[in-house]
Amino acid sequence: MLAAEVPTRETFANLPVWAIAFWYFLIFVSVCAFAWGVWRLARKYRAGRGPAEPDRPAERLARGARVVLSHSWIRRRDPLSGLGHLFVFYGFLVLFVGTAILMVQDDIAGPAGFEFFEGWFYQAYSLFLDVFGAILVAGLLLLAGRRWLVRPPRLDYRRVDGGPEDVRGRYVLGDRAFLGILFFLALTGFLQESFRIAETDPSFETWSPVGWAVGQAFIGIGFDGGAAELAHRINWWVHGLVALGFVSSIPFTKAVHMLAGPASVATRDDLAGRRLVELPPDAKPEEVGYQRITDFAPRHLLQLDACTKCGKCHEACPARASGYPLSPRDLILDLREVAEGSLGLRSRLGVEPRFDAAAPLVGNPIRPETLWSCMQCMACVEICPVGIEHVPIINQLRRGLVERGEMDSQLQQTLETIYTSGNSFGEAKRKRARWTKELGFEVKDARKEPCELLWFVGDFASLDPRNVRNTQALARILHHAGVDFGVLYDAEKSAGNDVRRVGEEGLYTSLAEENVKTIEGCEFGRILTSDPHSYNTLKNEYPELGAGWSAADVVHHSEFLLELLERGRIVPKRRLGYRVTYHDPCTLGRYNRVFEQPREVMRALGLELVEMPRNRDNSFCCGAGGGRIWMKELRDESAQRPSENRIDEAVALGDVRFFTVACPKDVTMYEDAIKTSGHAAEIELRELSELVLEALELDPVAVGAAPEP
C-alpha cells in the first residue's frame, strides 16, 4: 500500500468498470435533462414580446456578479436569513467547484498523464471542502430553523388578497423538498468521506476535519474495514443518484432561482418604475400594456421564475398592510402560474392548473381590484432580492385595463377632468398661479422673462389651499434669498406622473408634450419643484420626450434649500429646537434617492430629528401614490389606512412635535390622517418650507391677504 502514503483519494474507489461507465451514462442523462429544462425556460421567456437580449451585457454581467457574490440585496433588512443564504450559497458553490476540480483531474488532466489531485493540493482541497460543507449545513439549519421554528409572517403563504390558494400546498412541498435535498446531499457527502476514512484510516485525512472526526467515531464503535467499505459502496450510489437527480431538477423546481435569480438581477431595468416605457405610437388596442401573458417582456417572464417567495415585498407593501386586495408576492406568483401553465412545461405535460396563453389575464386569475390597489410606491421593487419589477408590471397590466376602459368611475372622472382642465382639481387654468397674488411681490412669468430657476409648481402645490401656504412659504424664502425664479402661470399643466402610473399613457404623453413645449420656450438654468411626483417625471421621463434638459437640471426644493443654506444665501435667525420626525416621500426617496438633503436642511435649522423605524428606502407610503388618491376605496374597512398607520408610528416615537414632509400629497394625506387617527393633540404637520420660513423669521403669507374673487 505504498500509494496510501501519498495523500490523495481515488474518485471511483470500490467501483467496478461497468459501474463507472453506467455512472457516466447517468451524468449524461442528468445533464441532458438540465439542458432541456433550461432550453424550455428560454423558450418560455422568448414567447414574450420584445427583444430577449439585454443591452450592455458586460455591465449587466458585472452587476449580476457583484450583487450575487456580495449578497447585498439578499441581506437587506434581514441579516440573519441573509447570512443563512450566504452560507448555503458559498457552501454549495465551493462543493460544486470541488466536484468540477475532480472532473478536471479525472477526465482531462488524468488522461493527459497529469496528476495534481494529491499531496498538499489534496490536503488543502480536503480542508477547504470540509469547512465549506460544514458552512452549508450551518446555513441550511439556520434557514430551516427560521422557516419552521421562528416562522416569520412573511413566509406565511396564506393569501390576504382573496385570491385562490390551490397551489399553495405545492409551494410548501417545494420548500421542504429543496431544503431537504440539500441537507441530505451535505449529510451523505460527509458520510461518504467518513466511511472511506473508517475503512482504511489514512493518517493524512486529519485534513478533512469533519470526515476524520466522524470516521474516527465509526472506528471507535468498530464500524470499519469491510463494514465501512460496504456502507461506502451503498452510500456512494445514494449520494450520487440524489445529486444527479437534484442537478436535473434545477430548472423545474424552486431551485430554478439559482439560474433565474442571478439572470434577473443582471437584466433588471436600472430605471424600473422611475421611467416607464413608452407605448409604440402605432400600437393596436390589443397591443397596449400587458393584456395577455405573451405581452410580457421576456425579462419580466424571467423575473416571475426568479421569485423565491421570500415575502420581502409582501412585508413591505403598504397595500397589503392596509387591507387592500394586493400582495406583490402573490401577484407575481399568480402570473408565474399563468406563464408556466400556458407557456411552460406544465402546459405541455398537461398538469393542472393550466391557462390559455391567448386569454386575457384580468379576470382569471388576476383581478382588477388587485391592480388598482397598487400605490406604485416601489417598496416591493426596492427590497426584492432578485430584482423583480413589480411596479412596471402592474403599470403595464393597468394600461391594458385603461385601454379597455375598465376602471372605477371616480378615476375615469378624474382623468376626464385632467383632460379638460389640465389639472386634477378641475380648476380653471387662470387659478393655477393665483397663489402668487398674495405674496406682496411679483413672481416672474418664465414664459416672458429669462430666469435662473424655473419653478414647476404642480397641481397640489398650486391648487390645494393647505399646500398653497407651503408654496407661498417657499416663494418667500426664494425671494428673501434673492433667487431669480419664475413660474409658468396658466400654461403649466399636471406633470402627468400619476396619470402615467395609473396607466393612461396617452393622456400622460399629451400632458408631457405640452409641458415640454412650454418649458422649452423658456430661458432658464434649472428646474425647481416641491412636488416629488412632478420631480420624478420631469427628471426621468420628460428628457425622453425631447426635452432639452438632463436629469441633473431638475432639483427638488429640499435639495435647493440645502444649497441655499450651504452657500449662506439663507441664514437661520434662530435654532428651532423642536423634536420632529421626517417622512420620506416615495417618489423622492425610493424613486430618486434624495434621502439626506431634507434631513440636512432640518439639522441646519436646529431641529432634533428622530427617525421612525421605517425610514429612507423603507419609508411607508401615505397611500396616495399611483393615482390611488383619485380612486374609490378598495380597502377592507376594518384595516387601518396607510397614512394613519404611519402617524401611529410617528406618535409612538414619543413627544414628537412635528411630522415633517416634503411632498404636497403627503401634506394632504397626513393632515387628514393626524385628525382621523385621533392624534391631533399630540402631533402637527409641517412642510419643510414652513420650517425654513420659521427659522428665517419671515412672516408667513397672511391667509386671505388677497381679495376674494
Next chain:
Amino acid sequence: MKIVVCVKQVAMLGDEVEFTPDGRGVDPDYLEHALNEWDSYATEEALRIREAAGGGEVVVVSAGDEDAEDAMRRCLAMGADRGVRIAGDGIPAGDPITTARALAEVVRGEGADLVLCGVQSSDAVQGATGTALAELLGLPRVAVVKKIEYDHAARKAVVHRELEGGLVDVNEVETPAVITIQTGINEPRYATLRAIKQAEQKEIEVVEPGQLGPPAASVRRMFVPPRGEGAELLGDDAAGVAQRIKQIVEERLR
C-alpha cells in the same frame, strides 16, 4: 341599423366668471369646454345597442364651430363610426329651436332607425332640443329615458322613463323615434387619449346649415344674481306657501 346621436360641446364655468362687454355672454377666457355629460350617456347607449345587435352604424351629429369637433372626437374615440358637424356660426347661443332645425335636416338625410339625444345640455339647461327635433322630424319622442330595450326587427322599443319620486314609466314606442337619454342609464366607457388621437382618422363631415328661419330665442342679459339675505322658510301649509310665492314673484317682477 343606424343610430344618430346628437351631441353638444358645452361650456363649463369655473368659480370665477366675467361677462363679455355686451353683457350677453361669458368671456370665453373663463370657459372650459367638454362633451355634454348627458350626450356621453347617449353615445354609450347607442354603442351598446349597436354592440348587442352585432352590427350597425353610430353617427354623431353636432351643430357648432370647429371646437365642437373635440366633443365629437370623444364620441368617435368611444366607438362611434363617423360624425357630421353642422357649421354652427349662424346658430344663436341658447336657441334650442334653431339648433333643432339645423339638426333635423341632417338627421332626416341620415334616415336613422333611432335618434338619441341627451335630456339637456349642462350649459344651457333648456332640455328642449331633443323634443323640438322630434317635432320637426315628425317622429315619436320619449324623454328622460333610463332604459331602452330596442327590437330592431319589430321596429319598436320598450323604454323606461324616470319620473319624480323614483317612479318608472314604461312605454312602447314605434321606431324610428327620438329618445332623450338621462344620466345613469349606463356607465359611459372611458375614451383613452390614445383612442381620441386615433379617432382623428375617423371622418367628420362638415355641412352648412340650410334655411334656419328666424331665431326662436335670444339672450338679452347675463348677470350674477345679487347675493340674497338668506333663506326664508315658507312653512308647510301648501296653500300658504303658494300664496307667499305668488307674492314674492310679484314683488320681484315689479
